[in-house]
Amino acid sequence: MKMIDFSRFAVVLVRPDSPENVGLAARGMANTGFSDLRIVGLDKLEAPAWRTAIHAESIIEGARFFPSLEEAVSDLHIVLGSTARVRHEFPLVTLADGVRRLDEYPAESRIGLVFGNERTGLTQEEIGLANIRFHIPQAARQPSYNLGVAVTLTLHAIAFEGAPAPAARKDFPLTHAEQAEAGRRFREMLDSFGFMHDTNRTFITEKVQDIFFRMTLTAKDRDIILAMFRKALEGPRKTRPRARRGKENP
């Protein structure tokens, strides 16, 4: 996992229309570890913001309000502006490239991530304040991403690009020799009921070996598989009477 100082980042929402979207953006911040929320053009948030800010109430409550984007980003070093419209007047990079661009700057740089109004986006003047202008790739011109979704996609890319596997399994796989041995025992069983013969032996052997290695079995996996086949080879037996068996329809 990249070591990130999340306090270096501020999310700046410019004139958001929908308090639900602000709440969803705040939840995305909590999902990804960010907390500095700045809002331009409003002086407070309406109640519906709390409904969608699940486990992110403190972010909503700590939000700061600014009359202009310029004031909202004045203490930051690098401003990234998001635009859904693809414009050709200025260099525009993908979200992923914008995130990589941040690595060029000192690790202590303070960074603003700026998102415009749901329908109208950032004005030409506001996008002009950004050092890096980025676009979240989308399939067609419409629809653009929901504002809260766009914020979460962006923060997720910053926080978790190249994140390692979330949890290693507890059980070791078998050692390679044990995996090979399990395959060999399995093939012996196949042999014992005449499944393998001269014309298919090589093919079946290779196939079974391939399957066994691909499964990266643990000892428990192997024991279950071999036990199943051993039982199958013993042939049909009387079913053990089931206890607590209720009445069943015929």
Add this chain to the structure above:
Amino acid sequence: MKMIDFSRFAVVLVRPDSPENVGLAARGMANTGFSDLRIVGLDKLEAPAWRTAIHAESIIEGARFFPSLEEAVSDLHIVLGSTARVRHEFPLVTLADGVRRLDEYPAESRIGLVFGNERTGLTQEEIGLANIRFHIPQAARQPSYNLGVAVTLTLHAIAFEGAPAPAARKDFPLTHAEQAEAGRRFREMLDSFGFMHDTNRTFITEKVQDIFFRMTLTAKDRDIILAMFRKALEGPRKTRPRARRGKENP
């Protein structure tokens, strides 16, 4: 951009509680180019789904309903199950690794992306049906991602991992020789008002050159910069009277 046959993918939502979230997931599908929506455990969608399914009404209207996950994925080849809880009983990969895993299979494989209920997720039995179990990295155990956001993050990773820059600029940069020439003209102007002297000449020359190359100027950029400095060197002049100047407060 990766060439993706979007019709190979189905999004499967298992027992979603909130119609708004289903609509948000559908909007995420429209954002990213997917359209096959399957819903388990409901037999219709409530009206609020349409409110959030902006430009995605046809996806909502084309949704199919299944009584069980098994039936919903029966025609698919590879099932990816999303889990917010990190469990150690089975191999669990990140979203990014799960997406990469898909490249191991034939390009025509039909793929299901399965997401559980907002609060309870997938049952142990349902996650057991998945060939690949993935986790969207998050900062802490709580909150998990909103369902519509989780769907969009997943589809975005499938559709746009490694997407190219969204739009090339229209203007060519100057050729390298022209960029160097612009720097030289700029340094001559600095020289003309005594900014450079023997002790700083090398330093300033290098610095200006560095800045000029980093800006990757177009002809228009160069003309503006050089014109500005030329005017500055001409010194203060009488301000041109502004036409249509209104009355101003003192």
